[in-house]
Amino acid sequence: MQLYGVPGWGSTIVEIMLALAGEPYDFVDVTGFDRPGAARDRLRAINPLAQVPTLVLEDGLVLTESAAIALWLAGRHPELAPAAGSADHARFLRLLVWYVANVYPTFTYGDYPERWAPSAPQELVDATDRRREELYLWLETQLAGPFALGERVTLLDAYIACVISWRPRRAWFAGHTPTLLAVAERVRALPEVAPVMARSGL
Template sequence: MKLYYAPKACSLADHIALQEVGATFDLVRVDLATKRTASGVDFIDINPKGCVPVLEFDDGELLTENVAILDWIAAEHPQLGVPGERGRTRLIEALTFISTELHHSFRHLLEARSHEEADEAKAAIRKRFHYVSETFKGEYLFDNHPSVADFYLFVMLLWAERFAVNVPTRLTTFKERIKVRPAVKIAFAVEGI
């Protein structure tokens, strides 16, 4: 299995999750600016969407989109899922919110053409982070064990830090709790973060 990633991109969540469960996989670094892998392969030939993450299975089948890959990881490794009758549905609900409401909101910040637009984008992001902070069921989103959604949220919090978006104290504490996990330390070291 191969994970195509770019340092500091949302693919970091998948990398952390795979490290967390001790999965055996290879990493292929992608330069998103040039759309080339570290070995010089045209990434568009691998994923015409041009974005990471991409998970390539041993049989050559590809899985794209962060939510889909994280859902697959949780299905294969239930310790990173959410138990209960509606656990998987709640997990997909959280992953989708992080993807569409948080992750996508950073694009507005990156594309802001003025300080006013940037301030508006940051305010919208802060509002979404505040909502998430109120949904915690324990030390992590769903209880006292991390799920794949926690790793995706962690990456969004790293982005918030990078772009000086203030977040609620609960989320800062959560980010620091995740940051010291061995899987995160390994992923950071490998990706040069």
């Protein structure tokens, strides 16, 4: 498999998933894909939407969207998700889709405010930052500990591991969402995950 991504970006979430699953992959660094140039052209040849993560499977099939990749991996590695039909499986699906539907857009728009609100970019940054904090405060109430859904690590924990390095940053999480922070640090310390975090710079 080949994973197209950027160290420290959202593709790190999929790197963690692949590490938890023990799936070998080659990382293709497309730093700079978000502006015109060779990196963007290289990524668009695989994924015309020019998004990371983009995962190319052994048979050439292209998978995008981290939630889709998580569900594909859960099919191959059922130990990384709660049992189908269980209450925890419903929670797993809810939080997985909730994250990508709610938290992701705050970065999509807040990281590139000049694209979406050229007349008031800072207002957009401030609004998306506030919204993200509200979302994480809610997520704090949903986490079981010691991992996101309880005693066993799941693919959902790959998201938790990364978020404490992104806005609003670790100090905010320490002061407002101690359970989320504790889950993230526990996942980051796992022997299969720690090397991913080191490579990503998170």
